[in-house]
Amino acid sequence: MTDNQKHQSDPTINDGLKAPGDIDAIYIPEDAGDYAEALKKIMLKIPAGWGRWISCGKGWYPLIIQLDQKLEDLVPGYEVNQVKEKFGTLRYYFEIPQEDDPYTQQNPTPELEDDHAWAKWQVGQQTWADSEAGKAYFRSREELQKATNELVAQAELESAKTCESCGADGTLIRSGGWLKTLCETCNQKGAR
Numbered sequence: 468m469t470d471n472q473k474h475q476s477d478p479t480i481n482d483g484l485k486a487p488g489d490i491d492a493i494y495i496p497e498d499a500g501d502y503a504e505a506l507k508k509i510m511l512k513i514p515a516g517w518g519r520w521i522s523c524g525k526g527w528y529p530l531i532i533q534l535d536q537k538l539e540d541l542v543p544g545y546e547v548n549q550v551k552e553k554f555g556t557l558r559y560y561f562e563i564p565q566e567d568d569p570y571t572q573q574n575p576t577p578e579l580e581d582d583h584a585w586a587k588w589q590v591g592q593q594t595w596a597d598s599e600a601g602k603a604y605f606r607s608r609e610e611l612q613k614a615t616n617e618l619v620a621q622a623e624l625e626s627a628k629t630c631e632s633c634g635a636d637g638t639l640i641r642s643g644g645w646l647k648t649l650c651e652t653c654n655q656k657g658a659r
């Protein structure tokens with residue numbers, strides 16, 4: 468069974484985006500409840516063809532939704548690649564779409580075969596990159612990447628203290644071949 472088949476698609480919430488079973492259908496988890504709309508917003512950030520679902524328990528939905536809001540504040544239009552549980556904690560893979568730097572936007576790259584034009588373009592681009600404006604541009608791009616990476620790292624750390632099943636305080640539990648972050652109650656109930 469593929470991941471795709473494992474996830475139930477809810478046609479009422481698909482909004483006619485794609486037919487259920489389609490790779491681009493939005494797989495709202497059955498236990499999404501009040502989080503359905505917010506989770507849908509996250510899944511819509513997954514590029515077409517990647518598979519739009521979230522593979523973790525409902526205890527982490529609030530964590531994921533908060534993270535998405537913080538990332539969206541920093542980088543409107545950022546992309547989500549994958550949201551899942553791995554080795555008992557959350558993995559949130561995302562991407563900041565890279566646009567051309569301002570120099571390249573104003574000076575389109577020349578034809579590949581045109582060595583002379585390329586050499587000239589590269590000198591121009593390097594000169595711009597070394598200028599105050601260029602340095603500030605690359606610095607802010609780096610800072611944005613760092614800030615977003617930190618937000619994700621925080622949420623992933625938080626997941627190691629949050630029961631994946633119910634959202635209560637939890638701990639990372641190792642049992643046999645699996646790792647899972649659970650609270651006492653869910654662990655005793657055998658949630659996995």
Ligand SMILES: [Zn+2]
Nearest residue numbers: 630633650653
């Ligand atoms: Zn629990």
